[in-house]
Amino acid sequence: MNNKQIITLAVVAIAAMAIGYFIGTGTSSGIKSESQITLKTKNDSLNYFLGLNWGYSTEQAPWDMDADLLSSGLIQVLKDSSSYDPMTANAIFQDLVASISEQEAQKAQEEAMKSMEEGIAFLEENGKKEGVITTESGLQYEIITKGDGPMPDETSTVSVFYEGTLIDGTVFDSSYDTGDTVTFPLSGVIRGWTEGLQLMPVGSTYMFYLPSNLGYGAQGGGPIPPNSTLIFKVELLGIE
Numbered sequence: 001m002n003n004k005q006i007i008t009l010a011v012v013a014i015a016a017m018a019i020g021y022f023i024g025t026g027t028s029s030g031i032k033s034e035s036q037i038t039l040k041t042k043n044d045s046l047n048y049f050l051g052l053n054w055g056y057s058t059e060q061a062p063w064d065m066d067a068d069l070l071s072s073g074l075i076q077v078l079k080d081s082s083s084y085d086p087m088t089a090n091a092i093f094q095d096l097v098a099s100i101s102e103q104e105a106q107k108a109q110e111e112a113m114k115s116m117e118e119g120i121a122f123l124e125e126n127g128k129k130e131g132v133i134t135t136e137s138g139l140q141y142e143i144i145t146k147g148d149g150p151m152p153d154e155t156s157t158v159s160v161f162y163e164g165t166l167i168d169g170t171v172f173d174s175s176y177d178t179g180d181t182v183t184f185p186l187s188g189v190i191r192g193w194t195e196g197l198q199l200m201p202v203g204s205t206y207m208f209y210l211p212s213n214l215g216y217g218a219q220g221g222g223p224i225p226p227n228s229t230l231i232f233k234v235e236l237l238g239i240e
Contacts, residue, residue, distance in 0.1 A: 119229030147203020
């Protein structure tokens with residue numbers, strides 16, 4: 001999508017949001033209060049409820065709203081009386097996009113830092129629990145059941161059942177849900193799994209608690225936010 005299209009969509013969205021703001025307020029000439037509105041046709045209903053929907057969306061606007069200016073711009077366009085300057089609009093919206101991007105980047109950085117701090121605190125407390133062992137890398141594991149089969153090495157291909165959760169209990173992946181085993185080479189997974197599965201005899205079920213650097217790190221992955229500490233229940237079924 002080019003800049004002109006982006007600007008056009010943004011202008012339409014802003015103007016449309018202004019309709020939603022004024023519906024029900026009766027503060028602008030020609031705008032009816034809610035008690036004055038009569039919806040006689042489908043077109044009336046479409047216009048009104050579309051305006052309401054856009055109006056509610058103004059709560060999410062990442063800038064200070066000026067309802068008078070927004071409605072004025074909308075009315076000028078509808079009356080074909082706007083002295084629209086594409087160059088000025090382009091500069092304004094470029095500044096807006098840059099500002100929003102900066103805000104989003106800052107928010108993401110703050111959330112990632114918060115996630116890391118919460119993970120460190122979680123692991124510190126978790127490591128004090130009876131039965132939880134912490135390795136030199138920072139991996140924590142807990143033996144649920146211990147099998148008597150062979151143990152894989154980093155060149156092995158293994159088959160497992162597993163479930164992964166965040167520290168708030170959110171399940172982000174589970175092979176138990178599908179009932180399908182998962183097979184993979186230990187050299188091709190996250191560091192925490194490569195290390196942890198080598199500690200398991202076949203037939204075992206362990207809990208792994210992975211600091212973010214042994215998981216998906218600062219990048220995160222899919223439903224996993226950046227800097228997430230991860231919890232896995234892993235059942236080692238076999239070595240191929």
